[in-house]
Amino acid sequence: MRRLTLILIPYFWLLALFLVPFAIVFKISLSDVELAIPPYTPTLDLSEGWAGFKSFLAGLDFENFTFLTTDDLYWKSYLSSLRIAIISTVLTLFVAYPIAYGMAKAPKHWQPTLLMLVILPFWTSFLIRVYSWMGILSTEGYLNQLLLGLGVISEPLAIMNTNTAVYIGIVYTYLPFMILPIYSALERLDESLLEAAEDLGCSRISAFWLVTIPLSKTGIIAGCFLVFIPVMGEFVIPSLLGGSQTLMIGKVLFEEFFSNRDWPVASAVAVILLLILIVPIILFQRNEQKQREADG
Amino acid sequence: MPEKTFAPWDDPNEIPLIQFKNVTKRFGSFVAIDDQSFDIYAQEFFALLGPSGCGKTTMMRMLAGFENPTEGTILLGGEDIAPIPPNKREVNMMFQSYALFPHLTVWENIAFGLKRDGMAKPQIDARVDEMLSLTRLEQFARRKPHQISGGQRQRVALARSLAKAPKLLLLDEPLGALDAKLRQDTQFELMDIQEKTGTTFVIVTHDQEEAMTVASRVAVMDHGKIIQADTPDRIYERPGSVYVADFIGEVTIIEGRATKSEGGYELEFAENQPRIFAASDLNLPQNQVAYIAIRPEKVAISSDKPANIRNAVQGKILDIAYLGNLSTYHVELPTGQIIKAQTANTSRLANRPFTWEDGVWLSWTDTAGVLLER
Numbered sequence: 001m002r003r004l005t006l007i008l009i010p011y012f013w014l015l016a017l018f019l020v021p022f023a024i025v026f027k028i029s030l031s032d033v034e035l036a037i038p039p040y041t042p043t044l045d046l047s048e049g050w051a052g053f054k055s056f057l058a059g060l061d062f063e064n065f066t067f068l069t070t071d072d073l074y075w076k077s078y079l080s081s082l083r084i085a086i087i088s089t090v091l092t093l094f095v096a097y098p099i100a101y102g103m104a105k106a107p108k109h110w111q112p113t114l115l116m117l118v119i120l121p122f123w124t125s126f127l128i129r130v131y132s133w134m135g136i137l138s139t140e141g142y143l144n145q146l147l148l149g150l151g152v153i154s155e156p157l158a159i160m161n162t163n164t165a166v167y168i169g170i171v172y173t174y175l176p177f178m179i180l181p182i183y184s185a186l187e188r189l190d191e192s193l194l195e196a197a198e199d200l201g202c203s204r205i206s207a208f209w210l211v212t213i214p215l216s217k218t219g220i221i222a223g224c225f226l227v228f229i230p231v232m233g234e235f236v237i238p239s240l241l242g243g244s245q246t247l248m249i250g251k252v253l254f255e256e257f258f259s260n261r262d263w264p265v266a267s268a269v270a271v272i273l274l275l276i277l278i279v280p281i282i283l284f285q286r287n288e289q290k291q292r293e294a295d296g
Numbered sequence: 297m298p299e300k301t302f303a304p305w306d307d308p309n310e311i312p313l314i315q316f317k318n319v320t321k322r323f324g325s326f327v328a329i330d331d332q333s334f335d336i337y338a339q340e341f342f343a344l345l346g347p348s349g350c351g352k353t354t355m356m357r358m359l360a361g362f363e364n365p366t367e368g369t370i371l372l373g374g375e376d377i378a379p380i381p382p383n384k385r386e387v388n389m390m391f392q393s394y395a396l397f398p399h400l401t402v403w404e405n406i407a408f409g410l411k412r413d414g415m416a417k418p419q420i421d422a423r424v425d426e427m428l429s430l431t432r433l434e435q436f437a438r439r440k441p442h443q444i445s446g447g448q449r450q451r452v453a454l455a456r457s458l459a460k461a462p463k464l465l466l467l468d469e470p471l472g473a474l475d476a477k478l479r480q481d482t483q484f485e486l487m488d489i490q491e492k493t494g495t496t497f498v499i500v501t502h503d504q505e506e507a508m509t510v511a512s513r514v515a516v517m518d519h520g521k522i523i524q525a526d527t528p529d530r531i532y533e534r535p536g537s538v539y540v541a542d543f544i545g546e547v548t549i550i551e552g553r554a555t556k557s558e559g560g561y562e563l564e565f566a567e568n569q570p571r572i573f574a575a576s577d578l579n580l581p582q583n584q585v586a587y588i589a590i591r592p593e594k595v596a597i598s599s600d601k602p603a604n605i606r607n608a609v610q611g612k613i614l615d616i617a618y619l620g621n622l623s624t625y626h627v628e629l630p631t632g633q634i635i636k637a638q639t640a641n642t643s644r645l646a647n648r649p650f651t652w653e654d655g656v657w658l659s660w661t662d663t664a665g666v667l668l669e670r
Contacts, residue, residue, distance in 0.1 A: 199382050200388065
């Protein structure tokens with residue numbers, strides 16, 4: 001009985017906080033836009049009974065999904081989001097791996113402190129941290145002032161409102177999500193494996209490629225998904241740091257909802273985004289399971 | 297075995313494979329190895345034996361190249377190995393944890409070192425197959441390390457370290473993770489493989505029985521020094537110090553003052569006790585404090601005073617350790633000194649002649665005890 005309760009609680013959670021909202025969003029995506037509250041039609045009116053339900057069903061259609069294919073803004077945004085997500089995941093990996101490696105190699109008594117430092121940024125609001133990047137990257141920002149002051153550049157760099165700023169923002173924000181799983185994989189790595197590799201004729205570098213990298217693979221994969229999945233739908237960073245040419249589906253979604261007040265189209269965009277992300281999410285969970293099997 | 301027994305250490309013309317020359321290793325202010333010089337000969341099975349922290353692992357890691365001596369030199373085949381990194385040394389190591397690569401199969405683990413040497417594919421295949429059959433692992437070639445048993449992992453580790461046919465193979469507590477029965481079988485397997493391949497083995501262990509079984513010579517270490525390096529029988533029968541006598545096997549140490557006597561020394565160890573005698577070539581000053589070490593199996597136990605024997609003492613049985621094949625009696629003398637005596641249980645336990653609290657005589661021959669200065 002207790003076991004059943006333990007199993008039911010997370011499933012109830014999933015049902016209440018994921019499946020029900022998803023069903024609502026899906027329903028809205030099948031509706032039509034209307035100037036009303038809520039801004040779509042039809043709405044389910046149970047007072048009319050069975051006939052009401054039937055007319056409600058008749059009002060639903062896939063019009064909005066068809067609409068998404070007619071305007072190239074949408075598929076361009078999906079593609080652009082995908083591209084930005086992939087590039088920034090790779091960038092984050094390259095920044096995070098050396099940090100995680102250094103942490104894992106650091107003396108044992110330092111490691112809790114280093115771990116703390118990685119998590120420390122979460123203590124400040126995400127929005128404030130992104131805003132402070134605006135202060136750093138803008139034309140009169142700290143970075144340009146510093147570089148101009150040092151004489152490295154003569155004209156201020158135009159980083160703000162470009163994709164570069166978006167990448168910087170994403171790498172900065174999502175770094176801990178990449179560092180932590182890689183660190184946890186590297187930290188478990190048995191030092192004698194590297195000595196064995198060296199003993200058998202590997203140089204330090206080839207031991208790294210042949211032993212360290214393969215054995216931290218699950219951490220790398222986990223980190224990549226933890227970055228890729230949320231970045232795909234990222235809205236705050238591209239709208240604050242990116243320019244008008246930065247096309248991301250999260251931004252489109254926001255505009256459809258709040259600027260156009262076209263909830264049905266926005267919902268359709270969200271549903272498609274979720275479908276795109278289901279594949280990486282399943283891959284991510286398979287990776288986690290493999291990891292557990294290897295540990296178990 | 298050839299007609300000549302294998303004893304290159306007794307032959308002054310033999311050139312050692314490994315020479316430690318005044319090697320000292322310090323970690324900060326801690327002296328791990330204290331000015332040691334010794335030789336290891338080709339095809340030897342050399343055991344470094346000692347309690348944990350005695351420096352035996354440091355010795356091995358210096359041979360592998362993971363540590364370099366602070367002072368002194370180590371020669372391998374006459375060449376100083378200090379500047380040669382571990383991956384360029386013709387030395388391979390079998391790690392205590394085995395250090396098998398978990399992401400590679402048994403076959404790939406064994407082939408790992410060969411691939412690094414850029415050996416051609418067909419040769420690698422042949423060599424790996426040879427190693428698999430040597431260690432009887434043929435049917436496990438495609439498994440990953442976590443899919444095989446501890447004993448099989450141990451053999452994979454051995455096969456992997458032997459695959460490159462090193463001049464010297466280092467084994468760090470190779471059998472430590474195996475249970476007692478498997479450990480015994482594996483000891484003989486190790487000796488077999490060592491003989492077949494003709495490789496020089498250096499084994500590090502804290503298990504004296506293991507060292508005695510497998511090694512051609514055993515070096516007993518303590519606090520960064522080799523106390524004695526000798527063949528197992530000489531280490532056991534002719535220990536050079538109380539430490540070695542006490543470390544290897546069971547022993548009774550009796551302390552007393554030595555008096556020169558015909559062919560040896562008499563030791564006065566307590567008042568109202570007869571002096572005991574041990575044959576010895578040592579030259580000690582009169583009344584010098586000395587020790588006699590007596591192995592329990594060399595002490596006879598009887599209910600009456602044995603005739604015509606110089607070393608005989610009377611006592612009371614305090615404890616009996618029944619080991620199945622043997623029984624060890626702890627006999628307490630009136631002075632409180634405890635002497636161990638061991639007898640083979642050739643008859644059934646019910647017929648045991650002595651029991652607790654029995655008064656008995658212990659006796660041993662003139663050559664049974666070993667006189668030690670320290």
